[in-house]
Amino acid sequence: MRALFIVLFLGLAGTLSAQSLKIVNPVCEYRKDPLGLDLTPPRLSWQLSSAKRDVMQTAYEIRVATDASALAKGRNLVWQSGKVQSDQSVHVPYGGPLQSRQRYYWQVRVWDNQKNTSPWSEPAFWEMGLLNPADWSAQWIQSGMAEDTVNGPVPLFRKTFDSKKAITAARAYITSKGVYEAFINGKRIGKAHMSPGWTSYNHHLQYQVYDVTPLISNGSNVIGVMLGNGWYRGPLAWERNKRIYGDKTSLLFQLELTYADGTRETVATDGSWKTSLGPIRSSEIYHGEVYDARQEQAGWMQQGFSDAAWKPVVVANEGKDKLVATNGPSITRHETFKPVKIITTPKGEVVADFGQNLVGLLRIKVKGKAGDKITLHHAEVLDKDGNFYTDNLRVARQEIQYTLKGGAEEVYEPHFTFMGFRYVRVQGFPGQLTPENLLATALYSDMEPTGNFTSSHALINQLQHNIQWGQKGNFLDVPTDCPQRDERLGWTGDAQVFARTAAYNMNAASFFSKWLKDVAADQREDGAVPFVIPNVLGPNSAASAGWADAATIIPWTMYQAFGDTRFLEDQYESMKRWVGYMEKNSKDYLWNTGFHFGDWLFYRPFDDNDGRSAVTDKYLIAQSFFAHSTQLLANAAKVLGKTEDEKRYTELLGKVKAAFVKEYLTPNGRLVSGTQTAYVLALNFDMLPENLRQQTAQKLADNVKSYGNHLTTGFLGTPYLCHVLTRFGYTDVAYTLLLQETYPSWLYPVKMGATTIWERWDGIKPDGTFQTPGMNSFNHYAYGAIGDWMYRVIAGIQEASPGYKKIRIAPQPGGNLTNASASLQTLYGEVRSSWKIENGMLKVDVVIPANTKAEIILPKASGATSTPPVTLNSEGQTEVGPGTYHFEYSWK
Incomplete structure (x- = not known):
């Protein structure tokens, strides 16, 4: 009985030890579960997590399927790497077939240097975009209206379609010459702003891919799109009257529906779409936006709206050979700021101070009469007398004009511009302006803080x-x-x-x-x-x-x-x-x-x-x-x-x-x-x-x-x-x-x-x-x-080899600093280095992620002690594996 207990105990201990090793943060091309990739081959990365010290990967195995349930059972795989003897856990290329639109589910497991095998990771996926120009059936469309000029109103585009069967998936592939906001049944598609972004348009133009399955209704549906100048048609730099790229904005929209019975349907831009003008009377990056709420067409993005007065679009003969998927981070919303105070300047101007110089958008809440006009100017600083200062903007107006429709409280935020500001001058506001009336939102590319x-x-x-x-x-x-x-x-x-x-x-x-x-x-x-x-x-x-x-x-x-x-x-x-x-x-x-x-x-x-x-x-x-x-x-x-x-x-x-x-x-x-x-x-x-x-x-x-x-x-x-x-x-x-x-x-x-x-x-x-x-x-x-x-x-956080596979920790205290700390999320996990001088002692703490090694170089480290025990040479140097380390020694 005792022998059986020992065997069971050792078996349980081995199982628990293996479970302490697991895979976390699986990503494909730096992104978690990306849609619309066109990078070939896609590359996979993962991190090891273990409660043990000195854990290094010795081998990995990847398996890929086009069905998540099949993947979990290890069946119907489209590619498997087999067991690969390697410590590589970043940028591992996929070796199987690739098709446009296809979603690929993947898992990885690893073996470590302590004879443990991890469980398979939680399934992750990537989805390919449209890899060939022939994958696009959509046609480029333009408003064709005489008023649609660089200084004119923003055009609206509309298309109705029916969906009478159960849907399993819906994808929207969208791009524009200009910048767009798109909606299905009145709900915004995606979180990105200023899409499709700014590229060298003469060479390539990005398109975006969205999973819009939750937005599709059974029965009648409506697609609505607004199309602004952006970088494509607006004036850039010092070319005030020259269009750098083109004179007309255009839209390319392709919605692909997959039904439960396996059939597919595509709704795409063509001559059947309709267009009109909306409440954005002008929109430009440098100068801002003019919005007249009285010109809103209520319900235009939803079912039941009559578009009889709308005009047919113009189909443009433009190619699709320069289209590329969006593989960089899109511009998205981040931190929000309420004014820290609202002041009246010596010149008598009402100015809101947000406490932070930021880049983004200002949202305003207001209630007033139809025709009331509010003007907002944005600036970075006040002058020495405390007055609003805009001379350094040169000719950029950074101005928002909003005309009320009247009635209930109105909420407005610009669509196709962005401002650099800390201060906002508010003119024409009906009633008493309070911090609750204003909210600033920071916009920037959606990069993970590391x-x-x-x-x-x-x-x-x-x-x-x-x-x-x-x-x-x-x-x-x-x-x-x-x-x-x-x-x-x-x-x-x-x-x-x-x-x-x-x-x-x-x-x-x-x-x-x-x-x-x-x-x-x-x-x-x-x-x-x-x-x-x-x-x-x-x-x-x-x-x-x-x-x-x-x-x-x-x-x-x-x-x-x-x-x-x-x-x-x-x-x-x-x-x-x-x-x-x-x-x-x-x-x-x-x-x-x-x-x-x-x-x-x-x-x-x-x-x-x-x-x-x-x-x-x-x-x-x-x-x-x-x-x-x-x-x-x-x-x-x-x-x-x-x-x-x-x-x-x-x-x-x-x-x-x-x-x-x-x-x-x-x-x-x-x-x-x-x-x-x-x-x-x-x-x-x-x-x-x-x-x-x-x-x-x-x-x-x-x-x-x-x-x-x-x-x-x-x-x-x-x-x-x-x-x-x-x-x-x-x-x-x-x-x-x-x-x-x-x-x-x-x-x-x-x-x-x-x-x-x-x-x-x-x-x-x-x-x-x-x-x-x-x-x-x-x-x-x-x-x-x-x-x-x-x-x-x-x-002292440095890469000793590219990508921090080997790390160097070499802090150099100095000045009048008594402590410093830094952390960095590498592709392998978090690196941390911190030090403090306390009671004549220098105390250094270091964290090294699994599957990496580090050299630690400590200044004047004679007599240093460490937890766990580590031997430093006469130069204060040592090499360590993954884990947490503490050093301390006398410091003058």
Whole structure:
């Protein structure tokens, strides 16, 4: 009996041990249960969860079926991997057949290094989109009405159809030239705003796929669509009267119904649809929206409405060969804000303060008489006297006009625009305005938050807040420079300097993957990369150093952050073309031609008569980025196994660096530009002989001190400044810069009340006046690139191999901080690093997710103890597996 009990006990223990290993967070192409994929082959990722320490995957098995119940039984599989001896748990390619519209259910199980087998994961799925142009039966339609112009009313489209049998599935495939909102039986389709988003429309146009099964009624149904200008027809940048893409908006809508008896039916845009004009009298991104509620057609999206007065649509002869599925995150609603106060300015204006500079929409509740008109203006700041300030918007009106229909309380929110604002001026409101009348909603691309950073320093915490909100406000389908004035463009330079910080704060992989396709699409034939993507500035606005290098820097950065070689595969030819452009336009490998923005918006000292200059030679900058992009291209070639390319670009890199030394470095080691940015780029990109690097770093540190411990860098020098100081042993100087509270510094805007990152170091000057209104955004994320140093150095979370399969934890306490903590949700799970100084002891806590390894490097760690016991070498280093670790030791 005792022996039987032991056997039963051991068997139960083994079962419980196996159950402690399970699969969580299965995703396909970074998304949970995505609809409408056209990426082939789709790739699958999962995470391991276990209560045990040091758990590593040793093998996996995937099975896929087109029926969920069959999958659970392991039957009728369309593909199974078999048991694969591998620790790979991210970006595992599916190896089976693919068909348009088909949903594929999948499960995975794994084996670990402790002889445990996980249960099969909960079923997940992905669904393919329309993989061929022939899959579209819908026709492009337009309103055809004379009033449907760029400044005219928004057209409405309507179609009725009958569904007389039980439905098992309904899918809506929708896109437009313009932006749309679509409804079935009066209920909104999907949660996305400003769809189908902004791409290089001349090359590809995204469509969206929605599961609309719950919206279909038995019997009569109605489809309703509103179609605004968006980026397609509205004026963009400084082309006030030019339509960049087209003069007419168009709609493509395909509804596919699957009935319980197995039959299918399609309801699609064609000549039978009808159109009319609605209450949105005009709608534009920069200027806002005009809405007249008296023009509403009640019930037009529902059954029983008479559309006898509506007109037939015009069928447009437009192709479908440029349609692509939406694989990036859509713009969706997020945080909401009520006004923290409503004030009357010295000029007598009624202004609502929402307490946060945000990007999104304002909803207003109002009750009044028919014909009452309310005007809302949006702004980021008040002037020094407390008055509403809009000069920095340039010609963008950021204005909403709402005319009441009268009667009951009315609720209105704009449809086809977005605003950058903290303050709203309200004119014409009937009665007393209260905070309950207004609600602001933030809009940004629906990226999963992945990282956070906090410390003992309140101003640094606010800086982190500002960095994250700068990213939220400017990641609206494309990485815009600013969200408020008449610009809002995808500036390549801003995107590349911030990309690594962006990948800490949010899962930006799909966001950048989508945008990089437009980088390649809009790249000139000679390889030059435009200043903005999508390119609306014309073919001659291209090839500026540090801007065009987004073509190489961002793919490599995303590969490092997510371990995804597809970034390099997809962008490799674009990377080659950009490096080829620089090579072709150089003489003896010296690139000193063309227009360059240089170290944009660097600090220019008020008194510059002491022989110094903060101006960095633009061609020195260009040569540095020539080398950097060449290095990254050689790196990419190595990863992709392109041996000949790796050899060629490694040799080119040597020649580019030699040309730099010959042109910009004296025999005694003096750079022709003695600026912080010159030192930073030369050191960060390894442009100098090794024997001169440390003395150049000393010059950089001395330069910082000579400016009273202030930075002088602009867009291109700032991202690398603190990293270079840390690399060469001047982390104390980097901390001094970070904690500097007077202008110019990161904390100066914080002290001035900023809630986002400013475009200029002194957007508001110490005396309360503003910088030049022609270019003075208060939501401009580029200088937020310091967030990368905060994660990597202060908290010490770094990738030791691409995608955090191997992690480095190397915190460096400093400044007057007594604690700091950061976390990052990697594709493997959460990484956490935190430290605090308490009673003369440094205490460090680390969390490493399953199926990864980590090297931990602790500063001055002599005598350290740990739980569980871990042996540190004389340099404070050790390697550990997954688990939770605590270290502490004496700290001076």
